[in-house]
Amino acid sequence: MTGAGLVLPPQDQQTPPAAVLRAPGDQPLGEALTDMQLLLEQHGHVIAVYPSGIPAAHERRLHTVRSVLESDRIALLKSDLPPLGVAVLVRQLRQLSICDFSAGVIASAARLLSHYIHAGALLNSVTRLDRVPVGLKSHAKSWVPGSQFAVLANPEPQLIRVGTGELAGPRFATHLLVARGQSQSEWVTGTLAPGWQVGAVHEAVLPDESPGWWGTSKLVEFAAFLPDISLIHQLVSSVRREACTWCGNELIGDRCGLCNAPLNPPESRTRGPAALNP
Incomplete structure (x- = not known):
């Protein structure tokens, strides 16, 4: 991971921890190379997942480290999920890492599992939101000041003004992870969670990257996800494996x-019966 706020606590005692790959301003290149080499020696492969909104210098650092080490055992996976969704995805990959899958399958599974994460946020303003292509700019001026907006970024973009509609949720059993910014609204836990019929609601610390990604600090970020590792394992296993x-x-x-x-x-x-077509 590229930030400590993107590392969620494990759901069980078996889930391994995640390593944080620090930004260039926090670590010289030599130390970054040493740390990566150590991770490769300890684990064999490194799967680095990072949100699309990280600074360009940080992304260049990741590619520089991979290039200098000339290692095909380092996967760099750039995700368009919002920060809390990325954190959920990484925890699922951590869970898969102790299963009977190769590093290549686990790295490829990131795209598959992303389809099953419903990631969004409750926002007090959408004037600076530019990561969800739902025509916000053309409509923002017509909305009443003080309104709240529920936005779903993944798997399909959606936008509603709270009180005037509903966000279409997952059609399978999920848990909901909630991270609060500078908003005290209970809409996510009081309205969205019952509407989506989630099995449980969990609280998390808002990632540092979230206000920048959503364009405001007055938000409540949320992500609905598959909580059962056995189901995730079955989902990944259902897809035919190929050789690169x-x-x-x-x-x-x-x-x-x-x-x-x-x-x-x-x-x-070749695809499995349910995988890649949620």
Whole structure:
């Protein structure tokens, strides 16, 4: 991970911890290379997941480390999920890391599992929100000051003004993770959670990256997710495994999670009954 706020506490005693890959301003390149080399020696592979909103210098650092070490055992997975959704995804990958999957399958599973994370936020303002393509700019001026807006960024963008509609939620059993910013609203726990029929609500600390991602600090971020590791394991297992034609590692889906090469030829792309088509 690229930030400590993106590391959620484990749900059980078996889930391994996550390592934080620090920004260039917090760590010289030499130390970053040493830390990465140590992680590779200890674990064999490193799967680094980071949100699309991190500073460009931090992203360049990740690619520099991978390039200098010339290692195909380092996967760099850039996610368009909001920060809390990224944190949920990383915890699920941590859970999968102790299962009977290769590093290539786990890295490729990130794209699959992202489809099953419903990530959004309750916002007091959408004037600076530019990461959800739902035509906010053209409509913001017509909304009444003081309104609250519920926005879903993943898996499909949605926007409603609270009190005038409902967010379409998951059609499968989930738990809801909630992280509060500078908003005291109970709409997420009092209205959204019952409406989505979630099995449980869990509180988390708001990631440092969240106000920048959503364009305001007056928010309550949320993410609905599959809580059962056995179901996640079954979901990943349902997808046919292929060998990457570039690096030779196992993959699922249509792109290698370790080297990012597409599965070739296209005719050989095979998917499981539910995976990749939630």
